[in-house]
Amino acid sequence: MRLYEKPNSPFKFYDFTFKGKRYQGTTGEKTERAAMKAATTYRDKLAADDPSTKKRTQAPTLQEFAKDFLKWAEESHTLDPNTVKYYKYGIRLLGFSELACVPVDQINAKLIETTKFKRPVVDRKKSKDTGEKATKGERAATDDWVDCSKTYTQQAQRTLRVMLGKAAEWELLPARVSFAIGKTPGRIGLITPEIEEIILRELSGYRTKRPWLVLMTMMDTGARPSEVFAMRLENIDWAGRRIFIPAGKTDQAKRWVGMTERMHKELSTWCRGAEGPGRLFPSRVDGSKHGHLNSIANSFKSACVRGGLDTKLVPYLARHTFGTTAMRATGNTFAVMKAMGHASVLSMAPYQHQDTDQLTTVMNQRNAGAIQPSPVT
Secondary structure, eight states, rough: EEEEEEEEEESEEEEEETTEEEEEEOOOOOHHHHHHHHHHHHHHHTTTTTTSSSSOOOBBHHHHHHHHHHHHHHSSSSSSSSHHHHHHHHHHHHHHHTTTTTTTTOOOOHHHHHOOOOOHHHHHHHEESSSSSSSSBBBBGGGGGEEOOHHHHHHHHHHHHHHHHHHHHSSSSSSSOOOOOOOOOOOOOOOHHHHHHHHHHHHTTSSSSSSHHHHHHHHHHHOHHHHHHHHGGGEETTTTTTEEOOOSSSSOOOOOEOOOHHHHHHHHHHHTOOOOOOOOSOOOOOOOOSOOOOOHHHHHHHHHTTOOTTOOTTHHHHHHHHHHHHHHHHHHHHHHHHEEEHHHHGGGGSSSOOOHHHHHHHHHHHHHOOOOOOOOO
């Protein structure tokens, strides 16, 4: 019984002869001891004429299977474009891992849960990866690679779960592979009135008022950034003080959102009486793919720097702040859920436990009538 390694595989392979026939293959194990045990078990099954040892068609590697999976995702009529985009990046992360060269029928829970994901450092100024391709077809030094965050790791794992589910559905696997995925860290920050005042002050003087108006609209309506970017003039009901959102991330994204007094004042001044058709926040770039503003991340970060705020703050916290504030004031889960376009009540959980003041008040009222202990002497 001989064990050996292959250049592009993390596993050890076996090589032995049984009844005059040579057998070679992967053990699916990384350590010498575990690999020898797996190979010996396989040889024992051969001796017992176990049906599982019958030769099967070699399953594709994860990287090979990814091409078929991605083609299915892009042609599917049931997947949202954002979901396909999510899978694409998940596949990219999987392609950087040691799972890429493993046949899909040899991927198990233990292997998935012990795989560490890495990604190349992105040079955003040059719009290219510094680690993925130093030169054409050549991988850069390991210093240009970083460990994936929990969010990126879970994106790779979630994509892999769907891929393996499809592999089982297409009969490349005998059964679905079940494995654990950690919880995604939630957004726990809020944009307080003090922080909002600083950011809006800094944004109001940044080139144009567009970033300022976008953040204000997110803060006052709870709309997603993508929904605000895509708002159209013809969908604004000035008399009714509301804006129609025709589509979004979920089926419930199609909805009306109300305009606050400051929104009505600032947006009507911004539009100068225009009623459409047209974009509320058109792109400044001619021939833009979307035709509208697509991000305020850079201007928002610059405002935080100028205002001396934590640079970890992100624009999406404006939506989170709306949900938290609305839940604190109303306690009406379904009204807030509808306003924010959530598809499930479970999505409202982050907004329901942000404030302990009400519970503390209740307990203080109870304790006021309770018998107090005698002072210790």
